[in-house]
Structure formats: C-alpha cells, structure tokens
Amino acid sequence: MQLPSTLLENAVSEFSKLPGIGKKTALRLVLHLLKQDVAEVQQFGDIISKMRTEIKFCQRCSNISDADICSICANSMRNQRLICVVETIRDVIAIESTQQFSGTYHVLGGVISPLDGVGPDQLNIESLVYRIQKEETEELIFALNPNIQGDTTIYYIQKKIAPHCRVTTIARGIAFGGELEYADEMTLARSISNRLPVGQYVK
Amino acid sequence: MQLPSTLLENAVSEFSKLPGIGKKTALRLVLHLLKQDVAEVQQFGDIISKMRTEIKFCQRCSNISDADICSICANSMRNQRLICVVETIRDVIAIESTQQFSGTYHVLGGVISPLDGVGPDQLNIESLVYRIQKEETEELIFALNPNIQGDTTIYYIQKKIAPHCRVTTIARGIAFGGELEYADEMTLARSISNRLPVGQYVK
Numbered sequence: 195m196q197l198p199s200t201l202l203e204n205a206v207s208e209f210s211k212l213p214g215i216g217k218k219t220a221l222r223l224v225l226h227l228l229k230q231d232v233a234e235v236q237q238f239g240d241i242i243s244k245m246r247t248e249i250k251f252c253q254r255c256s257n258i259s260d261a262d263i264c265s266i267c268a269n270s271m272r273n274q275r276l277i278c279v280v281e282t283i284r285d286v287i288a289i290e291s292t293q294q295f296s297g298t299y300h301v302l303g304g305v306i307s308p309l310d311g312v313g314p315d316q317l318n319i320e321s322l323v324y325r326i327q328k329e330e331t332e333e334l335i336f337a338l339n340p341n342i343q344g345d346t347t348i349y350y351i352q353k354k355i356a357p358h359c360r361v362t363t364i365a366r367g368i369a370f371g372g373e374l375e376y377a378d379e380m381t382l383a384r385s386i387s388n389r390l391p392v393g394q395y396v397k
Numbered sequence: 398m399q400l401p402s403t404l405l406e407n408a409v410s411e412f413s414k415l416p417g418i419g420k421k422t423a424l425r426l427v428l429h430l431l432k433q434d435v436a437e438v439q440q441f442g443d444i445i446s447k448m449r450t451e452i453k454f455c456q457r458c459s460n461i462s463d464a465d466i467c468s469i470c471a472n473s474m475r476n477q478r479l480i481c482v483v484e485t486i487r488d489v490i491a492i493e494s495t496q497q498f499s500g501t502y503h504v505l506g507g508v509i510s511p512l513d514g515v516g517p518d519q520l521n522i523e524s525l526v527y528r529i530q531k532e533e534t535e536e537l538i539f540a541l542n543p544n545i546q547g548d549t550t551i552y553y554i555q556k557k558i559a560p561h562c563r564v565t566t567i568a569r570g571i572a573f574g575g576e577l578e579y580a581d582e583m584t585l586a587r588s589i590s591n592r593l594p595v596g597q598y599v600k
Binding site: 195196197198199200201202204205208211212213214215219221222223224225226227228230232235236237238239240241242243244245246247248249257258259260264265266282283284286287290291 | 398399400401402403404405407408411414415416417418422424425426427428429430431433435438439440441442443444445446447448449450451452460461462463467468469485486487489490493494
C-alpha cells in the first residue's frame, strides 16, 4: 500500500505499532483524524504524551495513580489489611468493576516465567514482602491467572512470607453460566475436589 | 468501568473517539503505550499532531500531499490528460495499489447526497470543472461507489462539463472470483446489458 504523503505514512506506521491494529485500520484511523479540527487532533496527541509522562505508579501497590499513593491505598474506608495480589492493572480494573472487594491490591507486573525470561527480580515481589513485614496484613489473596506460571509465582511468594499472614487464592471452578459438559478436565477435577457445603456457597 | 487515574481516563476517552474503537480496546491500547518508553510515546503524539497540522491537499486534485502539488500531479510520466474522479483519498490509494492506472485523480471529498445535507457546493466540483476548462483533458473516468448518490453525482458533473471531453465510468459487473448465484439482481442485470465481446475482454 503506497501512500501519497510521508506525513501520512509516518502517522499510519505509528498507529500500526499498536497491538491489534494493522495497516488498513491504521489508515482508517488516520484519515478519520485528518477530518477532525486541528485543535482536536493536537489535543489527542498532547493527552497521550501527557498521560505517559505524568502518570505515576502507587509507591505502595504499584497500581496506576495520579499521586504518589493511589486512591485505593489512600481510602481509609477500605480494609488496608487485606491485599489482593494481581498480575496487571487490567486485573485491578476487572476486580474493581465487580464492586465485591473492599481491600487493597498489589500489582506484580507479571508472573514468574523462566521461558519468557521473567524472574522474581523483575516483578514487584520485594515491595510486597516489605509491605507484609511492615504492615499488619491479615490476608493475602492471590488472584493470578490459573496456569503453571501463576502457580509458581504463588508458591514462590508464599515461601517468602510464610508465617506472616493467611494466604488464599480465588476459587477456581466452573464459571457461572458455564456448562459442565464443555469444561476442561483440570477445571472440572479441581472444582470437584474443592467442593463446598451448600450452605457455605455464597451467591 | 472505573479507572484509577484521570490521566488514564482522558487518554482512554481520546482513543475511544476513534471509529471502531470501544472503551475496552482503548484501554488496551493505552496500557500498551504505558509500557513503552516515554520518548516513543511522545513521538507518537507528535507525529499525529504534526500530520494534522502540516499535511496539505494538492491544489489541483485535492489528494493528500506533502507539497502544494501532489506527487501524482507532478509526475510527467503519468497521463495528465486522463482524470479519474473518486470520492475519497482511500479510493486513490486503492486504485494506485492496482498499478493499472497511469492518469491523474480528482478527489471530490464525497458525493451529492441531499439526505445527508451534502450538496455540490461542499464537494470539489468547481475545481474539477475549472480544471477541465483550463487543461486539455481527454477523458474523465468516474470511479464512484455504485449507488444512487454516485449516479446523481456523475449526472450532475456530466451536465456541467458536457461538451469538453469524453466521460466514462468504471465497469460494474460480477467481481472476479465472485459467484453468479450470489450476485444481486441489479448487478447481474447490468452485467448482462453491458456485456462485452469476448475478444474485447481485457484479462
């Protein structure tokens, strides 16, 4: 695809660096921006640059934040002794949107995965251990994706903080609305071995 | 979806103004940018702003251009007496990528569509008429989308420039690789009434 202008070509190649955006989609987006007011497009560029330059990560939990401490860590209404450990900021947003969790978070920034060259040092594990030793944490809830890397990470962290607090992980089982028939064997087997008394089952 | 930072929220809302990008995709793109170097993201913002501010439209054919006259109009190897009339810049790019057309273009910027409030005055029709009167144009090829608005536009322009040059429109018929069975009646009927002798058919 040959474009009639280098300015256009540069803009298209910038957009097509984004995940899931190919050259054709990039061109569509750029041509859309071309139709907008100059001021509006400049605002678009400025807001993106500003976001990257000025955004902070909470010093306590590594969540995205406008200040040094994020709004969740600074909120005294939330249970500061309960820490939910997640991989990414997207997981924080997902859990927050359930409105069922009133504790705080700790964003690891990934999971231990030797194959991808990610060791414990690249993750926010030190700060988590420090946090648990310093604060009077009551419970650590792991909400990592259910796979080998996630389990390795849980094992590694649990060893490090062993006697300090209670450690749990979110329930794994058949999803609400899912069908038994189509569940994989691992999930089905786990959901049977981790079965709950009916009275204890929270709707 | 509640986001933990206004900077993030602004960036997401800017991205979700783009066509075909919802809030979830916008968040994915913004979080991707957050992982990139500051310099890279600033370059992204700058290139987009610069593109909008500095890009020019060819004074002759209204195509996108880096200079006052676009590279196609400035190219003496191309047949400057042949004008292909298209709706948008995207059509220019599509025709150029076939590498089968060696004339010039004229970008109307849309088609006459009273229902959408688009009249001849909002389109680059005056400049086309002026161009044909000034230059020694031999043929005008209409490559508009085959619909009522396109046909109206062709009719309107043809009336305006009537005796000056030959006027043609790109062939409409069954697409290469298409199946007769699934073609709509209008297309099939036209392709029969506009049939060509087998020898005249260009592969």
